[in-house]
Amino acid sequence: MASNAFSGIAEQVKLDLLSATHLQDNINKRKEVSRTFISDTITVPTPEMYQYATLATLGDDVYFEPSTKALEDHVAKITGKEAGLFMPSGTASNQIALRTHLLQPPYSVICDHRAHIHKYEASGAAFHSGAAVLPLIPSNAHHLTVKDVKDNMILSSDVHFAPTEVVALENTLNGTIFPQEEIVKISEYVHSQGKKMHLDGARIWHVAAETETSLKELCDPFDSVSLCFSKGLGAPVGSCLVGTTAFIAKARAFRKLFGGGMRQTGVFAACAAYALTHNFPLLPSVHALAKKLEAGLEEIGVDITSRAETCMIFYDPTPIGVTYEEIGDRASQLPEPLVLGGSRVVVHIQTSESAVDAFLSVVRELAEEKKRAGFVRPEPSTANGNIYKDVYVRRLPKST
Ligand SMILES: Cc1ncc(COP(=O)(O)O)c(C=O)c1O
Structure with a gap:
């Protein structure tokens, strides 16, 4: 029979970390992962x-x-x-x-x-x-x-x-x-x-x-x-x-x-x-999705600073007059938000194709808004300012 003292300690020690909504929370998390482009480290066990x-x-x-x-x-x-x-x-x-x-x-x-x-x-x-x-x-x-x-x-x-x-x-x-x-x-x-x-x-x-x-x-x-x-x-x-x-x-x-x-x-x-x-057998389709995203970004007029050789793309939206912050903010306000970093975009085994489409729509929409507001794409500079434009510009997602 446990003493009162021990029962008191056991009471202090115990923990139930499952919230009342944990099943739904995890469903939501899986959805968020499928729409998160900051890294592939965020992939979750199935x-x-x-x-x-x-x-x-x-x-x-x-x-x-x-x-x-x-x-x-x-x-x-x-x-x-x-x-x-x-x-x-x-x-x-x-x-x-x-x-x-x-x-x-x-x-x-x-x-x-x-x-x-x-x-x-x-x-x-x-x-x-x-x-x-x-x-x-x-x-x-x-x-x-x-x-x-x-x-x-x-x-x-x-x-x-x-x-x-x-x-x-x-x-x-x-x-x-x-x-x-x-x-x-x-x-x-x-x-x-x-x-x-x-x-x-x-x-x-x-x-x-x-x-x-x-x-x-x-x-x-x-x-x-x-x-x-x-x-x-x-x-x-x-x-x-x-x-x-x-x-x-x-x-x-x-x-x-x-x-x-x-x-x-x-x-x-x-x-x-x-x-x-x-x-591992899913990786070819991950790379194909990254290439689709790259092609879409290029078509909109964004600079690709490091190509989608596998699952990552580095891009620069300056030529369409848009910043990473504008893209990230707009994407985070979608009914089904996207989580974006800065210059680096990572596609992974749990990225949904609809997330890629939504990302492209956000960039396209912003580019069109800028054009309507009078933004004119600058001539590409011949002066090679920085060959390392692919340096990772981090834009941390707003904490959730
Ligand atoms: C190329 C590379 N090496 C090493 C690491 C370190 O791995 P970990 O985060 O498991 O320490 C990372 C992390 O993302 C990475 O991208």
């Missing part, structure tokens, strides 16, 4: 994915959880690597990969100036690994070339410099596809210097789908690859880092050290497996 996840094994992953181990082995196999490691996030996966490659400072890591590891991981390479990041602007304004890497890699033993130990590429990068021939050239050069290649392959799935290239071929030039399940593939959580057995054993130790040793991860592994089986 009832079928949840159903499959409940059947996963119940082990503790610090002691090797069977479903998680099966996922790791599978991802290692399809990427042609010896071993895999389930990670809580893409950031953890990239940063632990760098930490595992980097042994003794001083050292530097080369990447594209737009790379996630440089711009959006809170300077984690400096914090976790004591590494300097050398962000390069690709000379062709699309992807780094072997010349860009050669010209900037620090190989000198001069004590004034931090030698480059890792070249970290990203594919896709802002939705663009890194030509595989160039990756192979970079890899051959980097390896000839005894240095390492890491790939942030958060969306490598999109490259495989779009170019019909095997994951193994795409990953072959790299010593380590991080692949995410929680973005374009629509799983709720997780990434997988792959590499040699020795590399992954060391990364496992760093994952624990950084507090990322997780316990009953079987449900997450099963969601990832479900996503690989059922959601």
Whole structure:
């Protein structure tokens, strides 16, 4: 019989977080996701994915959880690597990969100036690994070339410099596809210097789908690859880092050290497996929808600053006299609102075609209003002001 004191504590501890309207709330959330263009990280698990996840094994992953181990082995196999490691996030996966490659400072890591590891991981390479990041602007304004890497890699033993130990590429990068021939050239050069290649392959799935290239071929030039399940593939959580057995054993130790040793991860592994089986095949239609959106925007007169090579488009509405704020505000006032960011538009497996049509209608309507108000499209400038107009202009959605 519980004492009064214990009953009182149990009363304080308990929580029912299901609101009276939780079922309807989730129906509404699914609708909102289908009309949200800010990222593919907002994709949500489907009832079928949840159903499959409940059947996963119940082990503790610090002691090797069977479903998680099966996922790791599978991802290692399809990427042609010896071993895999389930990670809580893409950031953890990239940063632990760098930490595992980097042994003794001083050292530097080369990447594209737009790379996630440089711009959006809170300077984690400096914090976790004591590494300097050398962000390069690709000379062709699309992807780094072997010349860009050669010209900037620090190989000198001069004590004034931090030698480059890792070249970290990203594919896709802002939705663009890194030509595989160039990756192979970079890899051959980097390896000839005894240095390492890491790939942030958060969306490598999109490259495989779009170019019909095997994951193994795409990953072959790299010593380590991080692949995410929680973005374009629509799983709720997780990434997988792959590499040699020795590399992954060391990364496992760093994952624990950084507090990322997780316990009953079987449900997450099963969601990832479900996503690989059922959601990967949806990517070609995602890319087709992105291309439809791009064609519609172009037809209205908007500048496309980074093309829909996969699931992302970057655009600039200045030529039609409209701002991102005007588009976002108008879209948020629709009877069925759209959620838009700034220059970046992301199409994902749960984007509805009607949302794409609604987005185009908003832009078209604003363009026509501006024209009626006397706006005249300026002549395209020949002075190349900024070749990096595809830099991500963020317009955060108003909080709901
Ligand atoms: C290319 C890329 N790499 C890594 C990450 C980091 O993933 P996470 O948000 O799971 O840490 C993201 C996140 O969107 C990403 O877009």
